[in-house]
Amino acid sequence: MKVSVSRYLKLLTSRVRQAAAPADVLVGRLLLIGLGVLFLQLFLHGLSYSLGVTGLLSRGVTTEFWSAALSTPALPQSLLLSTLIAAAVTLLSLSGSLLMTARRYCCGRSRCLESAIWLSMAVPVIVAATLIRFWLAPGGLIARILYHCGFLASPAEFPALINDPYCIGIVLCGTFCSMPLLTLFQLRIQETDGLHLYAHAAVQLGASQLRAFTHVFLPMLIRRSRGMLLLTFLWNFSAWEAPLLLGRQSPRMISVLIQKSSGEFSLAQRPLGFVFSTVYFLVGVLAITIVSAKDRKHE
């Protein structure tokens, strides 16, 4: 009897699902497929350009650009640098946003902090990078204030915080621009999904408040914001303006490397830029496939 009821329910829900696969879902699928086709075409265009099939100065099919690109250390260095910076920014942004959500969890809403987040979200990356230059450059505001306080004698004594080997300026800029969006997203998820109710249930069942927060609330929150975390990582992986203003000439982040090679100085270099962008695309596809496969495993 039980089996027949569950089968009936399954049948009913599948019918409902079929009936509820309405026009908007079909339109959505079409839009997604169209987008996929568009980006596939862009990828194929880049690939054919890098192989000399198309292009203004093409001299027929050749692998010289691929062998030139793969033999230079610039590509692996840029990929490693971009990955490390994106990971550092994602971790810092997550820590900051978790502090905000923890504050909301234990003490309720803070309208003041939320306003600060909304306002800082309005600062574009290029302005944030300019601001970091104004504040942290050797001749910047902090160095001048320290000079007037008697801690510095000349700008040369100020530690390098921009265009530095550790990319402190880029990481700061990325965190400043990524954290507000991640925080707002997590606050919304917290509110919409009523995560505190689950933690409340855990406390009712005998868990301590800290345990309910760390074992119920946090895992649920992080699980729900995986998409946004991946987005934050990819966004910083492909960051362009901040590394351009605050980074060093070598090694460069991958976007800067692609842009500089895409014919800023000569059109003959453009295929090299397309080689870098194809590798970058493939690395991105690999990352997404791994994350999506993990998602699927969890489901």
Place this chain on the structure above:
Amino acid sequence: MSDLCRQSAASSNNRAGFGWRTVEYLLLCLTIAVVVGPLLLLSCGIGWSWPRLLPDRPGFMHWQTLLSSDTGLLPAMQTSVELACLTSILATTFGLIMSRAAALSRTITLRGILFLPWITSPVVAAISLYHLLAGIQLAGSFAGVVIAQLAFAAPFAALIFRDVWNQRTQEMIRLVASLGGSTTAVWTHAIWPRVRRLLSLSLLQTALFSWLDYGIVSVIGGGRVDTVTMRLFSLLREAGLNQTALAAIILMSPAIAFSLPLALQRMRLPALLALRSGDSE
């Protein structure tokens, strides 16, 4: 539990008088000072030699030049606003529909498509897109720029709505559908309440993306779509420190104008003021 925490926090705030709220107000003021302070300081003057804290010749020279001369900033601003409005509305609508289709799909391919714009270098994508749009006579036109921006903004909006389609929402949708609700009823009763709160975030983010976009407009627009960002980027790249500060303020002002009402709404200033006057009475 959290209610209890809130009550205790509120009572401790009342007791302390100078509690967390004051610290948070200070933090808000600090954010504003760190962001706006140096820009205002440097835009009002000429030169900034070491070790002076203020510009060498304070004054509103750059502001006067910008406001008085016929810089063509107003028509550029109008184009930018139109572009941002159109892109944000279309991207949010398409993104919402796409996110639902992606959530319902059983293959990872459709879900993975939403991440494609992030793994495509914008500069190179724009160069390739230009060739495609030139084929349909849309390169160098307003419509071409909107389409190119949508290819990046719509998946972004879809990712903002990605986590809306969880088990709970799906069950609500099934419930409304099984009770005989039409597609409209599903959207108004099951989806809208969950999506409503994310709409402002999506609209703001996609509008900002469009407003600040330089790569796509410069390549696809081919110089014929003149936005304010195009003009200001050239200032940022070529002009001196003071003009850069001025350009940064102008670049940031619409974003601040968009988010200030939202920030004020969160502060509930009128209610706060009413409370303060009530206290004093």
